[in-house]
Amino acid sequence: MKPLVSALLFLVAVPALAQQTVIEISGAHFRPMPMALPVPLAQDDGAKAVAAEFDSALFFDLQACGLFQVLDRKSYLADSKEGVTAATITFQNWLNVGAETLIKTQLSKDGDTLRADLRLFNVNAGREELKASEAAPAKDARRLAHKLANAVYKHFTKETGPFESRIAFVRKTAGGKDVYLADWDGKNAAAVSSGNINVLPAVAPDRSVAFTSYKRGKPELFLGRAGGDSTPLVANGRMVAGVDFSPDGKRIAYSVSDGENAEIYVANADGSGATKVTDTKYFLNSSPCFSPDGKKLAFVSNRGGSPQVYVMNADGSDVKRLTFQGNYNQTPAWSPRGDLIAFTARDERNAFDLFTVEVATGKVKRLTQDTKNNEEPSFSPNGRLILFTSTRGGSKSLYVMTFDGNNQIALPLDKGDYTTPDWGP
Amino acid sequence: MTTARTESLLQPRPTPIVAFVSISLVVHVLFAAFLTIFSWLFSPPRLSMDPEPIKASLVRLGKKRDEKLLPRKEEPPPPPPPAEKAAPAPVAAPPDKAVALPSKDAKVEPKKDTAKEPAKDTKKSLFDAFNKTGRAASQEAPEGDEAGDKDGDSAKQEGERYYGLLSAVVKRNYDVSDTIPENERRTLKATVVIKLGATGELLDVDLSKASGNELFDAAVLGAIKKAAPFGPPPEHLRDSLKKNGVALVFSP
Numbered sequence: 001m002k003p004l005v006s007a008l009l010f011l012v013a014v015p016a017l018a019q020q021t022v023i024e025i026s027g028a029h030f031r032p033m034p035m036a037l038p039v040p041l042a043q044d045d046g047a048k049a050v051a052a053e054f055d056s057a058l059f060f061d062l063q064a065c066g067l068f069q070v071l072d073r074k075s076y077l078a079d080s081k082e083g084v085t086a087a088t089i090t091f092q093n094w095l096n097v098g099a100e101t102l103i104k105t106q107l108s109k110d111g112d113t114l115r116a117d118l119r120l121f122n123v124n125a126g127r128e129e130l131k132a133s134e135a136a137p138a139k140d141a142r143r144l145a146h147k148l149a150n151a152v153y154k155h156f157t158k159e160t161g162p163f164e165s166r167i168a169f170v171r172k173t174a175g176g177k178d179v180y181l182a183d184w185d186g187k188n189a190a191a192v193s194s195g196n197i198n199v200l201p202a203v204a205p206d207r208s209v210a211f212t213s214y215k216r217g218k219p220e221l222f223l224g225r226a227g228g229d230s231t232p233l234v235a236n237g238r239m240v241a242g243v244d245f246s247p248d249g250k251r252i253a254y255s256v257s258d259g260e261n262a263e264i265y266v267a268n269a270d271g272s273g274a275t276k277v278t279d280t281k282y283f284l285n286s287s288p289c290f291s292p293d294g295k296k297l298a299f300v301s302n303r304g305g306s307p308q309v310y311v312m313n314a315d316g317s318d319v320k321r322l323t324f325q326g327n328y329n330q331t332p333a334w335s336p337r338g339d340l341i342a343f344t345a346r347d348e349r350n351a352f353d354l355f356t357v358e359v360a361t362g363k364v365k366r367l368t369q370d371t372k373n374n375e376e377p378s379f380s381p382n383g384r385l386i387l388f389t390s391t392r393g394g395s396k397s398l399y400v401m402t403f404d405g406n407n408q409i410a411l412p413l414d415k416g417d418y419t420t421p422d423w424g425p
Numbered sequence: 426m427t428t429a430r431t432e433s434l435l436q437p438r439p440t441p442i443v444a445f446v447s448i449s450l451v452v453h454v455l456f457a458a459f460l461t462i463f464s465w466l467f468s469p470p471r472l473s474m475d476p477e478p479i480k481a482s483l484v485r486l487g488k489k490r491d492e493k494l495l496p497r498k499e500e501p502p503p504p505p506p507p508a509e510k511a512a513p514a515p516v517a518a519p520p521d522k523a524v525a526l527p528s529k530d531a532k533v534e535p536k537k538d539t540a541k542e543p544a545k546d547t548k549k550s551l552f553d554a555f556n557k558t559g560r561a562a563s564q565e566a567p568e569g570d571e572a573g574d575k576d577g578d579s580a581k582q583e584g585e586r587y588y589g590l591l592s593a594v595v596k597r598n599y600d601v602s603d604t605i606p607e608n609e610r611r612t613l614k615a616t617v618v619i620k621l622g623a624t625g626e627l628l629d630v631d632l633s634k635a636s637g638n639e640l641f642d643a644a645v646l647g648a649i650k651k652a653a654p655f656g657p658p659p660e661h662l663r664d665s666l667k668k669n670g671v672a673l674v675f676s677p
Contacts, residue, residue: 020618021665022672023592028601028644030677067603100602156604326495347495355495369498405498 203424
């Protein structure tokens with residue numbers, strides 16, 4: 001009897017012994033994929049003349065988007081004349097330099113048309129995964145590179161890349177400050193305003209640019225196009241500033257200051273039908289910014305004692321304070337993904353830095369730190385990148401980083417003083 | 426006298442089978458009752474057969490940050506101390522000018538300049554107050570929990586110490602390619618069972634449940650391999666870690 005009972009008791013205990021400890025691990029460090037990007041193979045002299053321009057644009061796009069770590073070309077072991085097909089590539093050479101992805105490009109020029117062929121290889125598997133070809137006028141070599149960078153971006157993320165979008169920014173000039181519209185990397189910039197002081201641009205879905213101009217004394221809103229004339233948008237004799245377009249381009253939001261207070265207005269895109277959506281005597285309400293669905297506005301108000309980020313419905317109802325940390329929070333920018341609002345805040349060390357706040361929870365995350373002053377965030381159309389200004393290099397210039405604060409890179413701009421960027425479609 | 430009828434096989438006869446079955450039944454019932462009562466009286470506390478995940482992250486040692494302040498970026502954990510090297514040949518230090526570098530744990534002594542005793546003018550005290558924030562910031566200790574650990578990598582969660590260390594060291598090497606689309610990241614989950622030896626060496630790695638994403642699976646296996654060998658497990662965990670291992674459930 002006794003052995004039988006012992007056996008039965010053992011059977012009862014076995015499952016307990018077999019129980020396995022389970023540890024949950026999360027919080028992965030998402031890191032850029034190591035990528036090798038050898039210089040493009042130019043097929044003819046015409047292609048050679050623009051190869052450097054094409055190459056620098058492609059290199060910058062892939063490096064700055066935060067998905068890839070473009071490896072230093074000095075480390076490459078492969079022959080510079082290595083072929084562009086899987087059969088002619090010695091993948092071991094690329095594995096040895098740490099590449100997981102290899103991109104090979106070929107350029108050829110036919111008349112005024114520049115043609116680029118791109119092939120993307122999985123280095124570990126030794127196989128071709130993407131083949132893309134694009135053509136453009138030879139003078140647009142950079143934009144051709146942006147198209148191909150978008151193809152690479154889409155291959156990995158299944159999303160449209162931001163490389164063919166446009167940005168607007170203000171640059172200090174001899175005569176004041178002017179608004180420019182440029183490619184996403186700041187190249188091919190064309191003036192939207194001319195002379196006097198023009199600030200706070202906002203790019204509309206049709207790539208026209210609204211901005212605040214002091215050309216007639218008081219700040220007023222003007223609308224212009226790259227290389228064209230600008231016309232008054234909201235000029236009613238009051239101090240109007242800080243415009244933003246709704247995502248569908250049908251409405252604008254701006255603030256109107258009357259000395260002791262500032263209120264937010266929402267109007268049609270042509271400035272007609274303006275409605276006051278805030279009404280707080282003796283307090284300031286400014287920097288309105290539409291949510292991606294156009295139904296809400298984020299804005300800055302000091303009604304609680306210090307400038308903080310608030311959200312409300314676009315008709316002014318249901319106002320909620322979103323930030324409670326810090327005592328000087330401003331310039332909100334709503335992510336096109338809807339979940340985050342980026343803003344500038346002054347911290348306890350009196351440094352201006354960038355933060356995001358989760359719209360649903362109010363959780364604040366720091367993006368920049370210990371790099372002098374970082375301000376004025378603006379999201380890329382896909383919400384994965386943030387354009388901002390920083391004084392880390394001396395004068396105020398434009399930088400880009402991923403939405404979580406990684407991969408902070410300066411745009412390849414000429415020397416100057418750049419402020420208030422806005423990232424358009 | 427026997428007759429053909431009494432000898433017939435069809436004639437009913439008394440048999441012990443009924444009694445045997447009855448006794449057997451009673452014995453079985455009693456045995457079952459005994460087992461039930463015995464297990465009710467003496468069995469250990471009931472164990473859940475569903476594995477409960479351990480959220481094991483070491484809490485960082487430090488002072489908690491004021492919740493009203495804007496957050497600081499979490500600094501990466503300090504690198505491990507360098508291996509001890511043979512002491513270099515003694516070099517005669519300049520006698521008076523040499524200044525000892527403060528160790529990380531050493532308290533920073535405020536400089537006392539007896540020659541220039543602080544003149545208590547309002548301007549200086551104003552500047553002192555103004556600069557106080559900046560100076561304090563440059564010397565402040567890392568934020569964490571007063572009951573935390575120097576190797577801790579989290580300011581918030583806590584868990585059993587060995588599993589916490591194991592989790593922390595794997596997490597430090599948990600690098601995943603940024604090219605995985607965000608909508609895909611939400612659903613990724615991979616389980617790896619690892620078995621460890623007495624000194625913490627990796628005996629076996631098994632991707633028991635793949636995530637379905639080639640890049641993610643390669644990343645979690647890479648994290649474990651880079652993190653190994655681990656520290657020696659405590660005595661009471663050794664047997665279990667060697668035989669059953671520990672299941673690491675990875676999610677981004």
